Amino acid sequence: MLSVLGLDDLENRLYERLLDVSSASADRLAPDVGADVAEVVLALAGLEARGLVARSSRHPDQVTAAPPDVGLGSLIAERQAALRRAQQAVPALVQRYRQAVGGRDGSDVVDVVLGAEAVAQRAVQLQHGARREVLTLLPGDPPAAVQDALDRERAVPRGVEHRLVVARAVLEQPGLLERLTDPAGRPEQVRVATHLPLRLLVTDRALALVPLSSGSGSGGTADGAGALLVRPSGLLDALVALFDLVWQRGHRVVGARDGGAQLASTPLDALDLRILTLLLSGLTDQSIGKQLGLSLRTVQRRARALMDATGVSTRLQLGYEVARRGWV
Template sequence: MPTTRPSAPAPRQTLDAMGVTPLEERAYRLLLRHDGLPPAEIARRLDLTPRRAAAVLRALGERGMVSHTPDRPPRYFAAPPDVAVEALIAASQRDEERRQQRARAAIATLGAAGVGAVVRDERLVEILGPSATAQLFVHMHRTVREELLSLTRRPMLISNIAEPDHLLFDALSRGVRCRALIDSDLLSMPGWTEHMRDNAARGEECRIAASLPFKLVIADRRMAIIPLDLERPDGPVLLVRPSSLLDALCEIFDMLWRAATPYTVAHDEDAGTRDALLSLLTSGLNDKAIQLELGISHRTLARRISGLMKELGAATRCQLGFLAAQRSAVR
């Protein structure tokens, strides 16, 4: 008597508890195995109509599980599993916070009806964990209206320094003034000079500080976040709301900004212009980094530095840096 071979079990769904549908998880798993697929290929491999595939990809993008290139057609990439799960956890926490806010609003309404007064929660500072910090960091960039300030130093949490900073670029495109103070120690980090140049080309104002005491992000001078333990990238972060403490942090940023060296990008073909070289010399870059930035040889750089020393009356490289910084401050 012939026997029927049991069919292979369907892949176990592991993300359904966090609101991800089986079809969305299939698409995510596909992109984990095959980077850079266009929508048509994703639809073909999942046996979906283009419209249905677009809806699935849109849902995954809103959950922070996939990203895509600006090409037409775009190519899709899966976020690393740990990043995707963190994004799902953050979304779940947001839903829970909304439920709690509705509950508090109901309590406040009942309290006002009973006693005519409600005491509001006006916390000026708060300690945040990694998930809440990541959520707030994105929120600050998406809601900032006028000004975004940052102090940037090691350790860096950027997994790929070559990845475009889309949150920053979106803020700049809305007309937000973005100012970044960079610790000079980062200039030796591979790819960091290119990262600064790309951001500056998009409109970010950047200056180099000899040393920064801590990391900081301030949005519209109404909210700030500060990592409390630089030895622990996933450590606690202090959220500061409008207060004298926030005013002091803004003043510290302004003082550091005034003392820092402007970083400029040369836009013309002859990138080794006098002003560009002066800016790079005062930014703390070493000769090799300056050569790469200007696209010139070691001999050409040495000749131009020698010419600047004669022009400014500097006897040593150290004196040249001091005189160049003075001239930069005057400008």
Template sequence: MLTVLGASGDEDRVYRQLVSVVSATAAELAAATGLPSSAVDTALAGLLERGLARRTTDTPARYVAASPGVVEAMIADRLSELRSAQKALDRLAVQHRANALAMEASGVFEIVRGHEALRQTAMTLFAAARSEVLNLIKPPIIAVRTEERVQPAAPVRGRTVFETEALEGPGALQAVRDGLRPGDQVRVHTRLPVKMLVVDRSVAMLPMAQDDTTPVGVLVRAGAVLDALLELFDFVWATAVPLHVDNENSPSPREPFLDADDRQLLSLLLAGLTDEAIAVHRGTSMRTVQRKVQALMSRAHVRTRMQLAWEAARRGWV
């Protein structure tokens, strides 16, 4: 009982014996407990120091046990101390876990700040690619612009999804056309969830903040977060529209019903570009674009643009 409070086993035995009698001398305690006299004397000294016994003025001296209530108060104090220690330990445990996560994350995440740092990091990633580059591109373009034609090595496969708005500016479509290589695939989505560059499915770069003064990006390496980003790219890719840009490296349609000019027009329509933006890209008027769209609808035997999109997907025109 008393050992949980730091008392010795001998002190516990002597105290229990004292509680069972009104008072006792050291010799009587030795006889009752079977302990040597020296051990009893040491135990009594400890009990007196802890306030668990008191000595009378009799000769020879007799000893009286303190009330068990005193022990109860001591246990309550110890419990309070243990609770405080537990709270302190909990705080230390939280800090330890945070430090462990920080140490682990230091190898997974890397912050990149500023236009030039983001640009250099993107260029390094392109140069280091060995098998595949995945790209989600949406305005504003901060690191590397499409017209700069920064590309990985020839054997590296590229899959890029543009947000529709990124293709509406003058020259954007021509830049895509000029940069398309054999094996590259380009698609368009009306709204991308995030900008992202992924190299060899082992490292990704995406923005954290992109204000005009100090854009901030983060590099994400192998781990659960990168796995989630790859799943996100695959989902966006599956829901995006293939873009035909009339390049000698473009894949041929499954059904050779349309010429290259019509396939490009149809892919731009499906990508969500406005008639005005398409006219700018094609160097023609909106009226010409609308007339060609009507011609496509007639050839597909449909009456609306929605039906035209359905027929194009069904027949594999793009």
């Protein structure tokens, strides 16, 4: 809990233990925190230097904890001051970076990131650093790779617009739909495309992460041999344009987050609306049943009811009719 203030795990346990006792020696504290006496002595010295503990005037071998509002309050104020100084330094650092970028030749437009761990770390850094928007293309990789990618999608900060396009094959994986449309998770807007040419991560339309090769399967967010970090350039413009084109042609996936607002303007219930959007995304009845936890017969029955409600006899006509009525 106190690691953000610079305390290690042992120092944290010692300080919390001292809050429960009036005073104690290193010998007494060692078994309480599960550490050697020598380790406790060093940790107490660190706490004393931070002003979190003080020596007892009557028993020099014992220490007492400083009141949290005094000791911790001082450390918090120091950290806040350090953060303000760092924040004030950012504009100058950004200016230096932009000047350096302006002087780069073509070979500096792309950085090569090698190794699965390095690629994953860079993807999380890009997402954490986003200020306006994050754009992601997620093709139909193996299930484990898709799950890892979605886990890392949660690194996107609150308040940042996040748009994700997934390949239809992704929705064939059981349980993926719920993760994509979880109201407590990310991203806010999801669309599905028949096929995606590559995995792509773009932040603020200023940086992009793409697979090092078509065989790596890593894209910006999954395991693989490596990736390319693309800086502002014609190549980056092309990647952003690719995302915009794919997004425009994709079908929106309706989830619990936005389904309520859409239901107000349609005669459909929440389940029918989700079935309809998945049908329009190209999923088979069997795949829809797996995603929504329904039997094949139930999906077919409700699809038939949608056709009857719109007065059509084929699913092709159903798609046209619901689009004409503005239901999706």
